[in-house]
Amino acid sequence: MKKPESLKKADIIKRIFQQKLPTESYHEKGLAFAPTNIALCKYWGKRNAELNLPMTSSLSIALPEKGAMTSIVFQDKPYDTVILNDEVLAADSGFVQRCVQFLDLFRLEKKWYVKIDIKMNIPVASGLASSACGFASLVLALKDLFNWQLSNRDLSILSRLGSGSAARSLWMGFVEWHAGLTKDGMDCFATPLEIEWPELYIGILALTDKEKKISSREAMQRTVDGSILYNSWPKKVARDLVIIRQALNVKNFALLGGTAESNALTMHATMLSCWPPICYSLPETLAAMQKIWVLRQEGLEVYFTQDAGPHLKLIFLEKDKEQVKTQFPQVEIIRLFD
Amino acid sequence: MKKPESLKKADIIKRIFQQKLPTESYHEKGLAFAPTNIALCKYWGKRNAELNLPMTSSLSIALPEKGAMTSIVFQDKPYDTVILNDEVLAADSGFVQRCVQFLDLFRLEKKWYVKIDIKMNIPVASGLASSACGFASLVLALKDLFNWQLSNRDLSILSRLGSGSAARSLWMGFVEWHAGLTKDGMDCFATPLEIEWPELYIGILALTDKEKKISSREAMQRTVDGSILYNSWPKKVARDLVIIRQALNVKNFALLGGTAESNALTMHATMLSCWPPICYSLPETLAAMQKIWVLRQEGLEVYFTQDAGPHLKLIFLEKDKEQVKTQFPQVEIIRLFD
Numbered sequence: 001m002k003k004p005e006s007l008k009k010a011d012i013i014k015r016i017f018q019q020k021l022p023t024e025s026y027h028e029k030g031l032a033f034a035p036t037n038i039a040l041c042k043y044w045g046k047r048n049a050e051l052n053l054p055m056t057s058s059l060s061i062a063l064p065e066k067g068a069m070t071s072i073v074f075q076d077k078p079y080d081t082v083i084l085n086d087e088v089l090a091a092d093s094g095f096v097q098r099c100v101q102f103l104d105l106f107r108l109e110k111k112w113y114v115k116i117d118i119k120m121n122i123p124v125a126s127g128l129a130s131s132a133c134g135f136a137s138l139v140l141a142l143k144d145l146f147n148w149q150l151s152n153r154d155l156s157i158l159s160r161l162g163s164g165s166a167a168r169s170l171w172m173g174f175v176e177w178h179a180g181l182t183k184d185g186m187d188c189f190a191t192p193l194e195i196e197w198p199e200l201y202i203g204i205l206a207l208t209d210k211e212k213k214i215s216s217r218e219a220m221q222r223t224v225d226g227s228i229l230y231n232s233w234p235k236k237v238a239r240d241l242v243i244i245r246q247a248l249n250v251k252n253f254a255l256l257g258g259t260a261e262s263n264a265l266t267m268h269a270t271m272l273s274c275w276p277p278i279c280y281s282l283p284e285t286l287a288a289m290q291k292i293w294v295l296r297q298e299g300l301e302v303y304f305t306q307d308a309g310p311h312l313k314l315i316f317l318e319k320d321k322e323q324v325k326t327q328f329p330q331v332e333i334i335r336l337f338d
Numbered sequence: 339m340k341k342p343e344s345l346k347k348a349d350i351i352k353r354i355f356q357q358k359l360p361t362e363s364y365h366e367k368g369l370a371f372a373p374t375n376i377a378l379c380k381y382w383g384k385r386n387a388e389l390n391l392p393m394t395s396s397l398s399i400a401l402p403e404k405g406a407m408t409s410i411v412f413q414d415k416p417y418d419t420v421i422l423n424d425e426v427l428a429a430d431s432g433f434v435q436r437c438v439q440f441l442d443l444f445r446l447e448k449k450w451y452v453k454i455d456i457k458m459n460i461p462v463a464s465g466l467a468s469s470a471c472g473f474a475s476l477v478l479a480l481k482d483l484f485n486w487q488l489s490n491r492d493l494s495i496l497s498r499l500g501s502g503s504a505a506r507s508l509w510m511g512f513v514e515w516h517a518g519l520t521k522d523g524m525d526c527f528a529t530p531l532e533i534e535w536p537e538l539y540i541g542i543l544a545l546t547d548k549e550k551k552i553s554s555r556e557a558m559q560r561t562v563d564g565s566i567l568y569n570s571w572p573k574k575v576a577r578d579l580v581i582i583r584q585a586l587n588v589k590n591f592a593l594l595g596g597t598a599e600s601n602a603l604t605m606h607a608t609m610l611s612c613w614p615p616i617c618y619s620l621p622e623t624l625a626a627m628q629k630i631w632v633l634r635q636e637g638l639e640v641y642f643t644q645d646a647g648p649h650l651k652l653i654f655l656e657k658d659k660e661q662v663k664t665q666f667p668q669v670e671i672i673r674l675f676d
Contacts, residue, residue: 228570228573228574228577228604229567229570229574229604229607231570232566232567232569232570235566236566236567236611239566258613262611262613265610265615266566266567266610266611268610269567269607269608269610269611270607272603272604272606272607273574273600273603273604273607275596275600277599277600277631279624279627279628281624282624282628283621283622283624283625283628284621285624286617286619286620286621286623286624287621289617290617290620290621293614293615
């Protein structure tokens with residue numbers, strides 16, 4: 001028997017657009033914003049690297065005013081231009097190449113080139129989900145440009161093809177990204193949760209402005225391939241997702257915070273067991289964690305989560321906003337709900 | 339059917355001494371030294387807490403001039419006295435109670451009391467295996483005092499009843515502590531490896547003089563009970579032991595160093611997944627690790643291991659002694675073989 005050829009991103013584009021060309025109608029300009037998102041239950045590890053299909057489901061909260069605003073206009077040059085925060089990126093930079101490859105998915109018969117102008121108000125490539133909001137806003141800007149009539153489900157799948165966690169960056173509030181089961185990943189998309197929690201706050205504790213040395217893409221692949229601890233990760237996520245959903249439903253803050261913190265620590269723990277080890281934490285990260293653990297023992301209800309970078313994101317309630325600010329003067333406090 | 343009663347330490351003492359009283363003959367004084375040991379493949383987690391039977395085997399290297407010198411003399415008071423580094427310890431201190439309970443195992447018919455004088459040239463209770471060399475030297479001093487005619491195997495078992503890793507502190511050089519399979523742990527003792535490696539050095543990088551907040555005894559129990567990552571630990575140890583034995587046999591330093599470092603990081607990783615998390619590292623620990631990773635990238639062959647405390651133990655070869663000293667001026671370099 002012939003081994004079936006593995007699916008490519010282009011096959012998924014065909015399924016989503018069916019008989020239509022994705023570029024048959026267009027406006028002059030596409031413009032869209034997508035918020036960054038902070039996972040309370042992390043995405044770490046892929047079951048399919050080409051299609052960005054994750055090993056597990058994950059659950060995030062959007063940061064309403066933090067993210068990427070992307071505009072796209074056609075240009076008369078025989079190449080694409082990517083501008084990030086008013087700086088034209090080199091054509092051979094990793095981010096430009098990822099953008100161009102993504103655009104290529106939609107350049108089927110007719111050739112066209114664009115100028116993509118992205119404004120991000122979060123540090124780039126430092127574990128603050130810049131590629132998530134970047135690709136989600138790019139998909140939404142393309143939707144605007146080409147007047148796509150697509151469901152949120154399809155937009156989530158398209159965003160995922162650009163960057164896994166971009167699947168979650170299309171909504172405000174809590175969002176769950178479903179791992180799905182099928183090989184083509186047509187059941188692998190995010191949906192928003194119908195839960196609001198106006199008292200819940202996030203504080204961004206940026207601890208360095210250096211770019212990270214190892215991309216999350218590479219780190220998660222190395223973890224899946226080489227960490228003996230990784231095989232416990234799907235069990236951890238399955239357990240934590242049930243607990244987090246429950247904590248959100250009943251507004252049990254300690255349960256939410258503790259589960260999110262433990263989930264993040266376990267993700268980073270799996271990386272320590274790679275060889276060479278992967279460690280996103282800096283001494284400043286550990287100092288901040290230890291301060292949080294002491295504060296919590298003293299009665300302040302503050303938890304943290306950490307992504308593929310050295311920064312921490314504090315999780316706390318409105319009532320403790322002032323105390324968090326006093327303890328961490330450099331924190332940037334984000335209100336999650338209006 | 340009646341559930342068989344679980345074995346107590348006293349049952350093991352009876353098996354070892356058979357028909358004889360452990361105290362039927364005695365000298366005026368017992369005196370012995372036992373070296374501390376640094377595990378290259380760690381002991382983390384018990385299958386039997388009463389008998390200190392470990393989940394896995396482990397492998398260590400002794401530090402020849404670091405350890406505990408213990409003297410025991412009888413005293414005419416109706417209690418035991420424990421002196422540690424010239425200071426009389428309070429009767430209700432944890433260490434005194436462990437010593438008294440250990441002595442009680444040998445006080446069967448006749449009552450006698452002793453003054454135990456321990457001199458340790460390593461920081462106490464900070465992850466430098468003070469309880470390992472402490473209990474091993476206590477057993478050897480008791481052997482001297484009571485003129486025990488026991489095999490090294492039995493002495494290793496007795497030491498283990500005092501503190502798990504003390505089973506390994508009876509020898510210089512490389513020592514393997516066998517997990518064993520039996521319920522009574524009579525097959526759970528250490529044996530020395532017939533390997534010398536004169537070029538191998540250890541550097542103690544003490545990073546604080548604070549006592550640790552959580553004992554390794556408590557931390558390992560919490561890890562076994564509550565860390566979802568722990569179930570991968572026995573697999574990691576099984577793999578690492580094979581590699582380390584092989585590295586010792588063929589004197590492959592990179593293989594030894596890398597495996598020991600990965601083993602330690604994985605042990606600490608399992609603790610991060612407890613709730614509340616257990617983290618022995620301080621910011622200084624992480625800073626030192628990162629310095630080591632950078633130095634290694636630059637070509638200096640230095641690895642580390644870490645026990646239940648914030649200190650690191652550097653592993654390197656004689657040829658790099660001066661460079662290690664230059665990079666870490668506070669390091670205490672230990673020659674392992676004469």
